[in-house]
Amino acid sequence: MAAQEAIEVTRAERVASWRGTRLEGLLWAALSIAIFSGWFVVTRFSVTRELQVWDVTALRFGVGAVLLAPAVLRRGSRLPMSAWGEGLLFALLWGAPFVLLVALGLKLTSAAQAASIAPTTMPLVAGILSFVFLKEQQGWIRWTGYAAILAGLVCLTGAVTTQAPPSPAGVTALAAAGGMWAVYTLLFRRSGLSSIQAAALICIWSAALFLPAYVLFGLSHLGRASASEIALQLFYQGVLMGAVALVTFNRAVSLLGASAATAMIALVPAAASLLAIPALGETPSFVEGIAIAVIVVGVLLAASRPSSATLSIQPQETP
Structure with missing residues (x-):
């Protein structure tokens, strides 16, 4: 009897610990979503004007490396x-190549299309890879969530592309970026690096590999942009994306696990659409609203509580 009571107490403590960890992880993920959502709009603003893909990449990792x-x-x-x-491997997956692909996709498509493709491709790929290679049992609730995210993605992408067909090259670049992001999250979760260490290495390696070519081949267009635009990109690309978002997303992955954390990022299209209302005066259509709601439901399901057998797994780093 005493042994059974001890087991129940241990189980209750484990569940309580998991709930506290999950809440903290959700807060870190929410901060990441807020930054990522604005990133697509800010990046699209510049790559369609004076600054180029190369400038955005240089600012992001140059400033991030210093910080x-x-x-x-x-x-x-x-x-x-x-x-x-x-x-170095992390930098190749979620460093300069990733940013170049997303920036190329933004240049060839739109902010709405890019925000609908890359962030939602990532959790789908991560969930499938976790199941196939890591033997992570997702359960029917999470699979239902992934299906809802995919359905919402198809509806939202269709809704935002009714006036002009999306560029195949742009869609391919964004989907490839989402796949690379997914592989990174799985590898980081199993690495021994802390959130800030991984973020620092990504920035340092990306800056070391990209900045020499950026200078040597004269790729800079910074002289053509206004001081206010450069200041905006320095802050958003370098500080928020190059430093803050890398750390916050890594922390969310550490606390929630790859599957749940990547599922949360699928909220980026919904958040970006909501931000566009006050920022750009763009109100989602009825179809877009339905698609956003479906994605939100899918995220809640995909980020659901794992089976009781996995509750003994603890985060790999302390706060």
């Missing part, structure tokens, strides 16, 4: 060479 470098370079925080190799 986050102390996390891995200061005395007492030196990382082993294996961690730097892991960081």
Whole structure:
């Protein structure tokens, strides 16, 4: 009898711990969603005017590297060479190549289309890869959520492309970026790096690989843009996306797990559509509203509580 009571107490404590961890993870994910949602609008604004894809990438990782470098370079925080190799892989998946693909997709499509494709492709790919390669049992509730996200994505993409067909090259670039993002989240979750360490390595490696070519080949168009536009991009690309969003998303993955955290990012199209109302005066159509609602329901299902067998898994880093 005493043994049974001890088991029940342990189970209750485990569930309570999971709930606290999940709440913190949801808050980190919410901050990431807020930043990502505005990023598509801000990036689209510049790549269709004076600044180019190359400028956006340089600002994001140049500023991000300066801000986050102390996390891995200061005395007492030196990382082993294996961690730097892991960081290089992360940079190839969610660093400069990812930003270049998304920026190209934004240039060839629109902010609404880009926000509908890349963030929602990512959780679908992550869920499938987790099931196939990591043997993570998603359960019928999560699979239903993934199906709802996919259905909402199809409806939303169709709704925002009724006036002009999407560019095949742009859609391909965005879908590829979403797939790379998904692979990164799965690898990061199983790595030994903290949120800020992974973010720092992504920025440092991306800056080291991209900035020399950016300068050598004279790709800069910064001189053609206004001071206010450069200031906006410096803050949003360099500070918010290059530093803050990398850390907040990594933290959400650490606390929620890859499947739930990536599912939350599928809310970006919904958040971006809502932001467009006061910022751009664009009110979603009835079809867009239905699609957004379906995506929200899908996210709630896909981010649902895992089976009781997985509740013993703890986050890999402490706050």
